Amino acid sequence: MVWGAWICLLSPLAAAGLITLGGERLSRRGAGYLSTLSCFVAFGGALATFIGLLSRDGGDRREVSTAWTWVSGGSYRSGLEVMIDPLSVFMMLVVAGVGALIVAYSIGYMDGDVEERRYFAYMSLFVFSMLLLVQGGNLLLLLAGWGMVGLSSYLLIGFWHDRPSAIAAAKKAFVMNAIGDATMALAFFILIKQGHSLEFGILGGEFSSTTANLVALGLLGGAVAKSAQLPLQTWLPDAMEGPTPVSALIHAATMVTAGVYLIVRTHAIFESAPKVADLAAGLGAGTLLLAGLIALVQVDIKRVIAYSTMSQIGYMFLGAGLGSYANGMFHLMTHAFFKALLFMAAGIVIHALAAEQDIRKMGGLRTLMPRTYQAFLIGSLALVGIFPFAGFFSKDSILAAAMDHGTYGYILWVAGLAGTFLTGLYTFRLLFLVFWGEPSAFVREHFHALRRDVVGVSMASTVGVLAVLSAVGGWIQFSPWWHPVETWLQTVAEPIVSPKSWQEWLSIVLSLLLGLSGVAVAYLMYGVRTLAVPRFAFAQRTLEHKFYFDELYDALFYAPAVFLARLLRRGIEEPLIADSGRDLGDDTRDLGGLVARAQTGLLRTYALAIASSVAVLAIIFVAVK
């Protein structure tokens, strides 16, 4: 059964290697097929592992397979090992499944790009890295996967490397993520110092509260950076510079949710540091509100969805921080479905409109591309959490869990409910602006429909599969009545909150009503346009500047660093180092000229010099003796 996990892990790596080494010998389409095939093989491996685990007893569903000892030093050792347990298999299924669909979609979306092979090699590398992250049998391997998804994310955001904005966005994402990687590494150093190990089991050990708090904070730093939560959220919207399938796979469905996985995986340490866990939940709540508000004024179709991703990950952080792990993971799964769907449907729209992403230029696409409209509608309904679509089942139980956490929990609960209203508003603002109304002049000029060739089929069929998953994928768990996801994950992460039945129902009803009212307001403002869109210049400006976070970080970190660098250049480098270098060179040359005069080329002067030196030395020797 472990072989399934190894196949799952290694097949995308093999594809990445083959595409890289194959180069021109592989056709561009062939690279796409190979990459897709490897992801489907990975999904098959994950499925085999899942079935294998399912046939075992609940307590016996954990297995570690070590290939060899990777790092050892002193009493410390880490193996190159994969671990399969309910949580990692859950993630494997989501990553490989959604990944395979999105890579298949890419065959169509990236068709005709000059560097398709590089794209598919990167995509396979990413899927491998993400699987390494979730399958790694110890924290060190988790960190290795963590770094590698960051790398592949960087490579893919900057895939169109002739666009300066894409390069800038890639760098920004990498730097922001590096902050998180550094805090995680620091947490691991503390763990090695205090516990002499990086096994997952060490996290449940006895630590002083300072140690536990520091380690949990370090891990939270990593999670916050990777998942684009406050205060390291600024990179995600810019990451939309990458190709749309990349946004769907990395910046919506899988990588950015790794933070949630991390918290659930290391929940033991968060349970010994409840304040940090509360902080995680609070950051999630803050982000979901902030991102929901910003999404209201964005005009780029992908950026709206990106902010919505941040907001939904906020919900997952809320759930995971409160100790409602299974609900956080369940929302991760449904979110992967409907957010990938939204991105891919948006990708079809962008594709059909000659790469235009500004929603102000769109409109009236409902009649032109009815299927895409339906898919987008399903994704939107699932995102807002309307019954019976996927989001409905996963979001509400997170809110209910918040009610079981005292006063603080109620504050978070209100924030989450407000977030559902915002979700309804911004999602359907996007939907109405893009698809309703009359086709704009721009649309009439540039629209071209998908053809029924490989391109069209690969894009349409994968979107179709995800639409079905977004519609019915949530039914596997309805927390008041049945909860197989929770039972499945129970042996890995026992939830520490248990909302009562009335709290469940209250959350369900309220969030449904608020979501619907958000949709209704959006309908009045943007659908039938009977309600004027309110204009508050100040609020609008604040939101358009994303609450001035970029400007703030610019002033706090970038500007001082540049100022210091200029100061050092003028005060130290130019006068001291640059000039002294030149002087040193001149002086050495002069000295060399001086010494060169001694080289007469006359053998007898050399002999005389040697003889007289020896004579002088001999006299000194005798005199001193």
Add this chain to the structure above:
Amino acid sequence: MNGPGVAWYLAVAGFLFGTGSLGVLLRRNPLIVLLSLEIMLNGANLALIGFSRNLGDGGGQIFALAVMAVAASEVVVGLGLIVALNRKRVTLDVDRLNTLRG
């Protein structure tokens, strides 16, 4: 111990060494310079052997043998150079061979 004392040997060694050094410094024919070098080495050898006898330690004699071996190889290289110079019809005068001037 019979025979002259060590000071005599040293006197002869010093004389040989001085003669050799003067030859190296004053003569301009490379062949003679090489020859003078050999005389210097032999002076040194004589001093080594004299001390060796005086102290009853064989190390000096061994060292002298080593010096002779080095001297032999050096003569081979030196004579080779001189022959090569001669074949190129270069004047055999060390003061004219100054192309290494800095």
